[in-house]
Amino acid sequence: MRDRITAFLVLLPSLVAVGIFVYGFIGQNLWVSFSDWGKNPTQALALRPELQFVGLENYRELFSGFVDVRFRQSVVNLIFFTLFFMAGTLGLGLLLAIALDRGPKGEGFFRTVFLFPMALSFVVTGTIWRWLLQPQGGVNVLPTLFGFPPFNFPWLTTRQQVLVFDWNQLPFYTALAVGLTLLYLAWQAHRGGERKRLFWSLLSSGLLLLWALTLGRNIRLLPYAEPHGFSLALVGVILAAVWQMSGYTMALYLAGLRGIPVEILEAAKVDGASEWQTYRYVIFPLLAPITLSALIVLGHIALKIFDLIFAMAGLDYAPTDVPAIYMYLLAFRGNQFAKGAAIGILLLLLVAMVVIPYLASQLRKEVRR
Amino acid sequence: MGRILLYTFLLLATLFFLLPVYLVILTALKEPARITLDTVWHWPNPVYWESFRVAWEAFRPKFQNSVILALSATVLSAVVGALNGYVLAKWPFRGSNLLFALMLFGMFIPYQSILIPLFQFVKAIGLYGTLWGLILVHVVYGIPIVTLIFKNYYSEIPDELVEAARIDGAGFFGIFRHVILPLSAPAFVVVAIWQFTQIWNEFLFAVTLTRPESQPITVALAQLAGGEAVKWNLPMAGAILAALPTLFVYIFLGRYFLRGLLAGSVKG
Structure with a gap:
């Protein structure tokens, strides 16, 4: 009995620490995000500022206030960064893994080369790529070594945007994308014969799409049209991030490929499957769970990306802005703590949306076993 | 045909991964006056080692900060993790699983969501701008992942060993020292590598x-490279310095490095 008490007492400091630093701070941050901290100049100088409760005002301003147009561009940047970063990292990682799985000579060397950027910090990677992507140097002058004219894409310094849309359409597009994903899940459930899942995903998808096409189209976040798009300055940042992280997906996929029993591949061959068919119908489906975990991890990294952009473009450069950068800028340069806290809460919600379903499904799997 | 395609692809991929490194080394070895944008890919002539000396002078205090920070935070969190993992794996009590799950939540949160209260807190206890404040923060936010690694590892140790030691009259700490600890080396290695690389590379906290005198090398590097009109030989030499310790870990302890990577891949 004494030992049990000792055991609990040993664990207690960690429990208290996590309780304060995680749960307590999230709670306090939530309260700050509902306050007016930063609105009143006297608060900045006060040691214990008097805070007023203002409800969701900070959130409203971020999404539809006149001054926070930069936050909205940062959200759009984050969406595009996340999508292209995930696609690039998964794609390149898969290709590298397939190549290495075919047993080339010097496999160990290649693996080391593809994986070493994982050991670097995003700050080092960002510093390196900032130099590589100088408009008149680095990557752009590579072709001149072989007698070709230089590239002239200005990388980080461009202010050009493509895929421009009106901010007011964002709820519509979001509902559309989520609705279509759910529809796809319903289709999967239908093929797998899972009636209950089919019903729920079909229902929620239907409701979302219905909402999007009727009410969603007419939502007005702003009284005027505000164009935002994929900022091309992010291409360089995405390139650097893919350079750093694709070794990780390669390692995951390679472990997956090596884990596929030889008998299955033999069976496919006996059945007369071509190489492409083997990949399409045997190997890729077996790799799907790995893709899912990789997506969660990469999504988690992408949503809170900060140091890479800080090192590549700094805090004050709007074309590569993301919410984490804007949050830091607002809170620690501008003393706008309440708004910064609101962005922190929004990031937490985004990450929770990605991580909680994943953890729940993992947990269910473990229980089933 | 297939083989040619395979090796062409591998060669191109190798270029993609190594050309940046090559450029970093080239630039770091050039005289500042000779670094011009159109000749960046030319071999330095003459080779100029001075940049490393200057960069080392400039970065040495920050490098030392990073060493102290990463080493002490790693040691502390390994100790905390081992004890926590031991309690959760071998002395579970009512609700300990729930508490563990609640603890794990801490490794998924984006740190932006606690940054402002954390900043206030560290300031209020007088540790703002000191290395000790940063060490404390890293140890606390490292608790979930190190506890997870140790708990998983200790769950593999048969309960009979613990039971036998208990019958022999060993207590909580006796069992830990004489039964658990001697078996713990692999878990300590994984945790040490993971925490060391994470903390060395960390930037947001x-x-x-920190204030300038307590900055680790990542912050100093980001600020040097971010300054205008900077001569690029210094940031490049600085980047090499900042990367060396973790690269060293990767090259010599690669196997464990990968294991840590796969174990803790979702950590904030």
Whole structure:
């Protein structure tokens, strides 16, 4: 009995620490995000500022206030960064893994080369790529070594945007994308014969799409049209991030490929499957769970990306802005703590949306076993 | 045909991964006056080692900060993790699983969501701008992942060993020292590598909670490279310095490095 008490007492400091630093701070941050901290100049100088409760005002301003147009561009940047970063990292990682799985000579060397950027910090990677992507140097002058004219894409310094849309359409597009994903899940459930899942995903998808096409189209976040798009300055940042992280997906996929029993591949061959068919119908489906975990991890990294952009473009450069950068800028340069806290809460919600379903499904799997 | 395609692809991929490194080394070895944008890919002539000396002078205090920070935070969190993992794996009590799950939540949160209260807190206890504040923060936010690794590892140790030691009259700490600890080396290695590389490379806490005299090298590097009219030989030499310790870990302890990577891949 004494030992049990000792055991609990040993664990207690960690429990208290996590309780304060995680749960307590999230709670306090939530309260700050509902306050007016930063609105009143006297608060900045006060040691214990008097805070007023203002409800969701900070959130409203971020999404539809006149001054926070930069936050909205940062959200759009984050969406595009996340999508292209995930696609690039998964794609390149898969290709590298397939190549290495075919047993080339010097496999160990290649693996080391593809994986070493994982050991670097995003700050080092960002510093390196900032130099590589100088408009008149680095990557752009590579072709001149072989007698070709230089590239002239200005990388980080461009202010050009493509895929421009009106901010007011964002709820519509979001509902559309989520609705279509759910529809796809319903289709999967239908093929797998899972009636209950089919019903729920079909229902929620239907409701979302219905909402999007009727009410969603007419939502007005702003009284005027505000164009935002994929900022091309992010291409360089995405390139650097893919350079750093694709070794990780390669390692995951390679472990997956090596884990596929030889008998299955033999069976496919006996059945007369071509190489492409083997990949399409045997190997890729077996790799799907790995893709899912990789997506969660990469999504988690992408949503809170900060140091890479800080090192590549700094805090004050709007074309590569993301919410984490804007949050830091607002809170620690501008003393706008309440708004910064609101962005922190929004990031937490985004990450929770990605991580909680994943953890729940993992947990269910473990229980089933 | 297939083989040619395979090796062409591998060669191109190798170029993609190594050309940046090559450029970093080239630039670091050039005289500042000779670094011009159109000749960046030319071999330095003459080779100029001075940049490393200057960069080392400039970065040495920050490098030392990083060493102290990463080493002490790693040691502390390994100790905390081992004890926590031991309690959760071998002395579970009512509700300990729930508490463990609640603890794990801490490794998924984006740190932006606690940054402002954390900043206030560290300031209030007088540790703002000190290395100790940063060490404390890293140890606390490292608790979930190190506890997870140790708990998983200790769950593999048969309960009979613990039971036998208990019958022999060993207590909580006796069992830990004589039964558990001697078996713990692999878990300590994984945790040490993971925490060391994470903390060495960390930036957000470091830039928020330190003053210039307590900055680790990541912050100093980001600020040097971010300055205008900078001569690029210095940031490049600095980048090499900042990367060396973790690269060293990767090259010599690669196997464990990968294991840590796969174990803790979702950590904030």
